[in-house]
Amino acid sequence: MTRAQILLVDDHPTLRQGLAQLISLEDNLDVIAQAGSGDEAISLAIKHAPDLILLDLNMKGLSGIDTLIALKRAEIDSKIVIFTVSDSESDVLQAIKFNTDGYLLKDSEPEELIEKINLAIQGEFVISAPLTKILARSLRPESKASSPLENLTQRELQNLKLIASGKSNKDIANTLGIAETTVKVHVKNLLKKLGLKSRVEAAVWAVEHKIGH
Structure with missing residues (x-):
């Protein structure tokens, strides 16, 4: 079985390690690398060409959005999913504006997170359930x-x-x-x-x- 390769990007090492351990339990997923900053993420994405990048939004230095923009400009083919604590409407809509492949909350249940990761790798846009209504409310006027x-x-x-x-x-x-x-x-x-x-x-x-x- 070919395992999908994942790059984790977060400036909190403990969270990265916990997430890597969770993902490692799946037979079809493999954490190929971890980055603690946006600049490191760009370098590792170019080097490894992962199938999926899980990208924190609020990082020191290059922010998640700026990293997302830079990855897109570098024509990285990886699916890029924002993984954050922020359920802010402005953050969600800004990420979508810059063509993220998903937006998941860090308090997602492990089973839901793994399911969404697999869907994102398959090309589906993924979003945490609580954010759907936020999106609806935000998009309604336009x-x-x-x-x-x-x-x-x-x-x-x-x-x-x-x-x-x-x-x-x-x-x-x-x-x-x-x-x-x-x-x-x-x-x-x-x-x-x-x-x-x-x-x-x-x-x-x-x-x-x-x-x-």
Whole structure:
């Protein structure tokens, strides 16, 4: 089995070690390196090209956001997920603005954290459950999602409900008994109809409009 390689970036060594021990219990995950600063993270990311970078937000020196921006500019292909104690709306939205692949809270349950890490490696945008409503509240004033639900087909509505519940395209395909490529078409169509740009916006929109509840 090929193990996904992970780079941990946090200026607290004790936290890094604890996180590394948790991840090491998984057969499919491997902590390839650890960095205590943004500058070190950039150097190690270039050297190791990890599958995933777990990046602390509030670090001394180069901040998590500045590190995220620098990694993107360096064209690092790794998935980059913010891992922080901050549930601030401004922090969440700023991270998304600069194309993070996820935003997870440090008080996440171990099982949830491992699940989200695996989803992020597979290409899914991941976010801690408590932040979904924060996103919805923050995006509401600027929401472009004014199209009525009547514009969605029954199948597109099913896809939207499953996206809101955190399902990946593969999970949706298995649930509905259709091909994953078909799911991607449905998702693309429903995003266009609702005036949205991404799956995370669709999940937020669904929460706002109580879809599936």
